[in-house]
Amino acid sequence: MGLSHLVPQLSPIPCLALGLVVTLILHSTKRYSLFRDPLRHIPGPPLARWTGLWLAYQVRMGRRYVAVDQAHKEYGPVVRITPTHVSFSDPAALSVIYAQGSAALQKSPFYDAFVGATASVFSTRVRSEHALKRRQVAPAFSVRSLEGLVPILHGRMTVFLNKLQATIDDNKEDGYVDIREWLHYFTFDTISDLLFGEPVGMIAQGSDLIEVKRPNGRMYKEHIIPIMDDREHVAVVVGVMPSLRFIASWLPDPFFIRGRKSTEGMDLLARQRVEHRVAAGTQRDDILSRFVDARLKDTDEVTISAEQITDLTAESLTLLIAGSQSTATSSSVALHQVCANPRVYVTLMAELERAVPPDELPTYDHVKNLPYLQACITEALRHHGTNAVGLPRLAPPGGVTCCGTHFPEGTEMSVPSYTLHHNENIWGDPENYRPERWLENPALHRTTLMFGMGPRGCIGKHLATMEIQIILSTLLLLYDVELKSPVLVSFERFQREPLDVLVHLTRRKHARSP
Numbered sequence: 001m002g003l004s005h006l007v008p009q010l011s012p013i014p015c016l017a018l019g020l021v022v023t024l025i026l027h028s029t030k031r032y033s034l035f036r037d038p039l040r041h042i043p044g045p046p047l048a049r050w051t052g053l054w055l056a057y058q059v060r061m062g063r064r065y066v067a068v069d070q071a072h073k074e075y076g077p078v079v080r081i082t083p084t085h086v087s088f089s090d091p092a093a094l095s096v097i098y099a100q101g102s103a104a105l106q107k108s109p110f111y112d113a114f115v116g117a118t119a120s121v122f123s124t125r126v127r128s129e130h131a132l133k134r135r136q137v138a139p140a141f142s143v144r145s146l147e148g149l150v151p152i153l154h155g156r157m158t159v160f161l162n163k164l165q166a167t168i169d170d171n172k173e174d175g176y177v178d179i180r181e182w183l184h185y186f187t188f189d190t191i192s193d194l195l196f197g198e199p200v201g202m203i204a205q206g207s208d209l210i211e212v213k214r215p216n217g218r219m220y221k222e223h224i225i226p227i228m229d230d231r232e233h234v235a236v237v238v239g240v241m242p243s244l245r246f247i248a249s250w251l252p253d254p255f256f257i258r259g260r261k262s263t264e265g266m267d268l269l270a271r272q273r274v275e276h277r278v279a280a281g282t283q284r285d286d287i288l289s290r291f292v293d294a295r296l297k298d299t300d301e302v303t304i305s306a307e308q309i310t311d312l313t314a315e316s317l318t319l320l321i322a323g324s325q326s327t328a329t330s331s332s333v334a335l336h337q338v339c340a341n342p343r344v345y346v347t348l349m350a351e352l353e354r355a356v357p358p359d360e361l362p363t364y365d366h367v368k369n370l371p372y373l374q375a376c377i378t379e380a381l382r383h384h385g386t387n388a389v390g391l392p393r394l395a396p397p398g399g400v401t402c403c404g405t406h407f408p409e410g411t412e413m414s415v416p417s418y419t420l421h422h423n424e425n426i427w428g429d430p431e432n433y434r435p436e437r438w439l440e441n442p443a444l445h446r447t448t449l450m451f452g453m454g455p456r457g458c459i460g461k462h463l464a465t466m467e468i469q470i471i472l473s474t475l476l477l478l479y480d481v482e483l484k485s486p487v488l489v490s491f492e493r494f495q496r497e498p499l500d501v502l503v504h505l506t507r508r509k510h511a512r513s514p
């Protein structure tokens, strides 16, 4: 699969121009009207004062994190990025915007764009609904629960290594493989195995082309990775400019048409897997069986209803996407960063060689407590994090005071993760990839948004960490890694992802066998 799916299909100008007209009409009827503007004293790009178009354009072009970061450099720590959205680069804002407990702010309407047939634990904005969903989903992702699933992870890794090696042996072109793409096959198959008890088969095929059944029974094949990308891209554009949601169907731009198709393809895939899994029984101890048990316990029912299938589909879809993309990207970025920094590479290899017996492949037990390995992963998530965006929350009734200013009810507020993770006042040398900083000063963990913060923080943090620990240690102990380029070029949708991570892999002398 080439890179073409990552590049926007047509110029976004026509749809954004139409969006401008609609926004201006809607804007003048809302709380933040052109004539009664409670945020008029907040500086920011001039267009952003009047319309969401400025931000929507940056999102559409995949450079929101750069544009917001530049806006902070130009206008200061508190910047208006849409008529209703204020961005804070001051770390003091973290404890207000991503507060814990009863002080927690709700997610903003941005997340409505991620709702499919029904809201999931990620997309719901209703506090009570979120609490219920989180209670049903979270136990499956505790460290204790996940440790029971480690054999599945190891099994997937063995299949992955065999297929990767066969591909390397067959590679008749320039000898480079896009390790991000391969790791996406690994993480997608792994989360699908953990969820439904079987992988979708991307590793076995060496491709993301998956067969999906339409409601009319006809089978068709879809490349899953680009449809996930398109789905996410449409959601973030519509999320920052909800007025586009109503006109998207009429826009001639194939971008939106592709986006709608994408939603359908992913929904069908998730629904079929859930229905198949539920029909096959729940004997295997996978994540879906734990969801089913939690739901049946909550409702005192003995069988799953059609409504619960829709609900399970929404959760599974979220987990398939959240659980594969970010982990694949983060592990390929960590591999890239370690290999681009010879000093870090030497230190990490020494730790790995000490921890993993010769002739053995790393297991989770070997690598789970290695401090330098963990520091390398955390530093990759900071330096080139998949989460670069500001995760928007809503000022509550009565408003909220943040960084010395009062913001009225309904103001969208966020701390942009990229800007936070590259703040010189916190990190000193933010552009350097330097894992040691986490060992020197563990308190730095308090000023990061890699996995979010507060009650809406990442549910899959432990799973992602386990997977990245196993992936990174295994690839480094098995292969000498040559990078095609020392620089990563990224494109941002909801997540910020490198376009590719091309590596040349050669088996190390005395390498262990899968």
Ligand code: HEM
Binding pocket: 121, 122, 123, 134, 191, 318, 319, 322, 323, 324, 326, 327, 330, 386, 387, 391, 449, 450, 451, 452, 453, 455, 456, 457, 458, 459, 460, 461, 463, 464
């Ligand atoms: C390195 C990998 C990962 C990163 C960097 C990451 C990052 C994040 C971030 C920043 C959030 C907060 C989003 C927001 O507030 O809008 C989040 C939420 C979430 N993540 Fe992850 N994630 C990763 C892996 C995973 C995995 C493996 C899963 C599950 C299999 C997962 C499932 C979720 C879910 C369900 C939420 C929503 C939680 C809620 O709202 O209660 N993530 N993640």
